[in-house]
Amino acid sequence: MALLEVRDLSISFPGGSGRGSALSKAVDGVSFDVEAGQVAGLVGESGSGKSVTSLAVMGLLPHTARVSGSASFDGRDLLAVPERELEGVRGREVAMVFQDPMTSLNPVVTVGTQITEVLRRHTGASRRAARDEAGELLARVGIPAPVRRLREYPHQLSGGMRQRAMIAIALACSPKLLIADEPTTALDVTIQAQVLELMGDLVRERGTAMLLITHDLGVVAGLCDTVTVMYSGRVVERADRHELFARPRHRYTSGLLASVPRLDAPRGQRLQPIPGTPRDVIGWDAGCAFAPRCSAADDACRGTELPLVSDGARDRHLLRCAHPVPDQHDQHDQHDQHDQHDQQERSA
């Protein structure tokens, strides 16, 4: 049994585009696992529902949100436990790192207090012990002069340093699962790699599992063991990292990979942008949400509800696509095919 098993998670918010009572669906029937000690990537475009998924697991969605499904963590359904019990789980067993380190720390409380607060809340450590522990944590995440930094306020730290402090706070009580929601998106490019490497090292050395949310496939390639690809609130493909990068089957995933510069691509190969824009609200009744942007779309994609099924022989590779990319070992052929298809469409 996996450490975190999310099953059939659906999330809607009141007041969609329709009438007053209408609900707008942000996430629809999402399932994925995070194995103990592993890093699971959750990838998707802006608005695909990655953040609301993670907030639902933490029980941190606004009260207006309607949530169904289950998220069993260590055998306990986090979506069903009472708020009071959940408070004891948060920070101690599951912790979270957010996207924007500039706003995710309390501006009027010192960094040290923000760490010791969590330690004392969950471990009952004395003020002194918590203080010492906090210093060690800051040192571990690579903040120079940690003891001095404890007394400083967040604005006295740079963005990268703040994100390191956030990581220290999240890992303070050695949680079993760390959820990181685009932890490096707001950082300078030069710092992104350092922070990612730090996170990878930390979870590996502590045996912490991590759910890494990102829209950056480069991040996934570097850190994740498994990858779940979301599009418009649904899981469209799921596989181990190597499998996904070697054989993307869903048209969206393959498009996503083709649009990212790759070091192993032959010189002169053009990048392939995915045409169109993602839809921010889920407005279809059945079928593939990617159809309006997909060059292979036909009636089979639009009419019926497509299930998330395993890909033939590979039962760890799941996908939801009526016309998957042919399972070819040479991806470049596939690209050319794709290219021709696109050109035909455009000239038509």
Place this chain on the structure above:
Amino acid sequence: MTQVSDALGPAAPTTPDPDAVGSGGLWHSAWRRLRRNPAAIAGAAIVALFLLVAVFAPLIAPGQPGVPLPNSGVTPSSVPGPSPGHPLGLDSPGTDLLTQLVYGARQSLLIGVVSTALGLAGGAVLGVLAGGLGGWVDVVVMRVVDILLSIPSLLLAVSVAAVLGQRPVSVMIAIAVAQVPIFARLLRGSMLAQRGSDYVLAVHSLGVRRRTVVMSHLLPNSLGPVIVQATLTLATAIIEVAALSYLGLGDSNPSTAEWGRMLVNAQSRLSTDPHLALWPGFCIAVTALGFTLFGEALREALDPKGRK
């Protein structure tokens, strides 16, 4: 032509803006901005002068307050003008005018500060309950606040004076009760605004207890507007103290010097000796102006929108 390459999501590499900092830096930069604002300096100077006079009244005043001088020379139609021992002359009851003004500052400060503190405390409790807990607590508390708001403050002052007698404490309570809804609403609003911020979500994600989140995270971040309001409220409180005693609802003890009552006493001599009314009127106006200037400057300095 929407060939948008969105596969990488939104480009959001925000370079850290040195000024885009939170309240820790907010207070610091507010202080810098205050020092550069002439209105703030003028306000602060007036407030400082008022505080000094109030605190050191016995050292500054030439005499004792409320003690009519023997053979004062006050007649029904005139009061003695300035003389060596009495730089501003005498007041209509035959007391030294400067002494009355100086001790009046003390009385205004005392009642103003105590009533504002009471109003702030009451408003803070209600505001924290409403803004921190939300839900039905919020609804109930805000209805109570609405009821408080609907009582005219003058009526309230009359009732309090009737129940407790004409004592300084009645004045304080009357003024404080009128302030409670203002502070409660302000703090509630400012806490509600804070509740949506990222750091609150982050502390919740760490399992910090709700009470702790409210008291040590939301509250300290919500105090800025409340401090500004308290400064402004001091100005109104000082005017109200005077107004209430002008209406005969203030302290009835004739030996306490009070600017409002000095105005009352000066009324009958307005045509012959207008300075008896002008001096306390001037003191009330300038003190209130000082607090208002300072409060407004503080509001501007703390307003994140105005920060460059």
